[in-house]
Amino acid sequence: MKRVDTIARVRRAFHVQGWSVKRIVRELHVSRNTVRKILRSDETDFSYERERQPLPKTGAWKAEIEHFLAANEGKPSRERLTLIRIYEELRALGYDGSYDAIRRYAKGVKGSRCSDG
Template sequence: MLVVETIAKIRRAFFVQGKPIKAICRELKLSRKVVRKVIRSGATEFRYERGTQPLPKIGPLKDELDRLLSVNADKAARERLTLIRIFEELRGRGYEGSYDAVRRYARRWTETRGQATAAAYVPLSFAPGEAYQFDWSHEVVLLNGVTVMVKVAHVRLCHSRMLFVRA
């Protein structure tokens, strides 16, 4: 893979110093195809990005894995299976792929499920005087040159969001 530094050397040698492609290839120990590609494109960095990840091994057991993940997600945190346990259960059912593939699939599955549940939002509305939130705090206050610990009551009205503080 070419790094930005090598690309800069190729472009500088060709455009600034006027060296031929063959000389650049000899100096940097690169093929002519690579040097031509860098010169013709204006890119400063080349990356390979796969559009979609194929799932050849998970494919036949995808429905089973989805079922295991959904059942597992509905359980309490202490009762949930780890991904390694889910992987071992799939192995018992004939899965021949790697643990990494299961882990990547489970992460994507969790992300898509999280996006669906994040959209569920119920706005709260209260009538005046219907509800409030209350809390205590301990504050250090300077009174007449003496630092004193004061207990403070905080009341927030839910309808107007008005805050009342009383020491």
């Protein structure tokens, strides 16, 4: 169901049919806070825009990540470092970013290396 349809159904149920907020929540499967927000405002559509997109902190650490990944390529699978282990090694060196940023970067590097060969 679209947001605009939900807003119309909530307002119709409250103003025309005389339903309580609790009944609207149960019948239309919408949270109580959403119902209150719809009834208090004259908006016909609610949207959220992120003001600032934070960037991953891998920028200064790309050389180190590349070094770990390149060292991994020549090793047998039992001796390779996992991405978690690479992340822990980077943390020991002072990296303060997230594991997810490392994982995404390594996946992108791996994808570009596979397409080259």
